[in-house]
Amino acid sequence: MALTDLNLYTAWYCPYAQRTWAFIEHLGLPYRNVDVDPYVKCPDWMKISRGQGTVPVVQVSRDGDTGLSVPGSIESMEYLANLKPEAEAFSSDPLKRADQKYWLGYIDRKITPSYYSVLTKAAGSTEADDARQDLETALLKLVEGVPLEHWFSGGNQPGILDFALAPFALRMALLFPHFRDYALPETTAPWQAYADWARRVTALPAFVASAPDQNTYRDRLISYYQSYAAGQGHQDA
Numbered sequence: 001m002a003l004t005d006l007n008l009y010t011a012w013y014c015p016y017a018q019r020t021w022a023f024i025e026h027l028g029l030p031y032r033n034v035d036v037d038p039y040v041k042c043p044d045w046m047k048i049s050r051g052q053g054t055v056p057v058v059q060v061s062r063d064g065d066t067g068l069s070v071p072g073s074i075e076s077m078e079y080l081a082n083l084k085p086e087a088e089a090f091s092s093d094p095l096k097r098a099d100q101k102y103w104l105g106y107i108d109r110k111i112t113p114s115y116y117s118v119l120t121k122a123a124g125s126t127e128a129d130d131a132r133q134d135l136e137t138a139l140l141k142l143v144e145g146v147p148l149e150h151w152f153s154g155g156n157q158p159g160i161l162d163f164a165l166a167p168f169a170l171r172m173a174l175l176f177p178h179f180r181d182y183a184l185p186e187t188t189a190p191w192q193a194y195a196d197w198a199r200r201v202t203a204l205p206a207f208v209a210s211a212p213d214q215n216t217y218r219d220r221l222i223s224y225y226q227s228y229a230a231g232q233g234h235q236d237a
């Protein structure tokens with residue numbers, strides 16, 4: 001069996017990078033974390049990220065041979081799950097796996113765009129109201145579509161679906177009240193199940209390990225997202 005060496009390229013604030021970071025911690029795979037500024041498109045970075053220029057990227061060397069990079073949060077999580085199939089973090093059952101893939105796509109098609117809209121649309125605007133409505137509808141559909149006994153990935157252990165949503169759950173709970181005077185509902189059973197899950201997943205040691213310098217992490221995130229809340233995108237931290 002080839003010796004696999006993993007470099008994980010992340011940016012501390014990035015929710016997509018945090019997915020893969022928390023997931024690799026959960027799987028207990030040895031890796032080297034490399035913090036980069038993905039917005040600086042230098043030739044090295046573009047090569048490592050295979051022209052994509054976004055974090056996360058998992059760079060894989062086998063038997064000392066610097067080989068392939070796997071860019072993309074979902075793609076890299078899938079690759080990592082395959083390195084540790086016994087963890088069942090991505091179902092080995094073909095039908096369940098297809099279903100989990102469907103929901104992974106759903107999170108990126110429906111939930112993360114609405115999350116960014118809620119964060120960036122001016123308070124009081126129709127667009128902001130629509131964004132909240134879309135986000136709530138999308139989240140409820142997930143909670144009702146995936147039996148949430150303990151984890152979205154099913155079973156007794158968190159898995160790929162949980163780690164795909166967790167960074168966004170953390171940011172929604174932190175940034176919406178701070179910038180938008182808004183919080184997701186907690187009044188009905190599905191919303192309570194979601195809120196319990198959000199607290200549980202963000203308290204996992206693997207997730208905490210993906211949020212370095214815990215004492216200042218939340219303040220730094222708030223400060224980083226100030227430009228998003230002002231209706232803009234990324235600004236150099």
Ligand SMILES: N[C@@H](CCC(=O)N[C@@H](CS)C(=O)NCC(=O)O)C(=O)O
Binds near residue numbers: 014
């Ligand atoms: N679809 C990508 C999105 C990753 C992404 O957008 N990362 C941001 C940081 S949060 C990035 O690297 N942006 C650099 C750029 O857009 O130039 C994934 O799931 O990995």
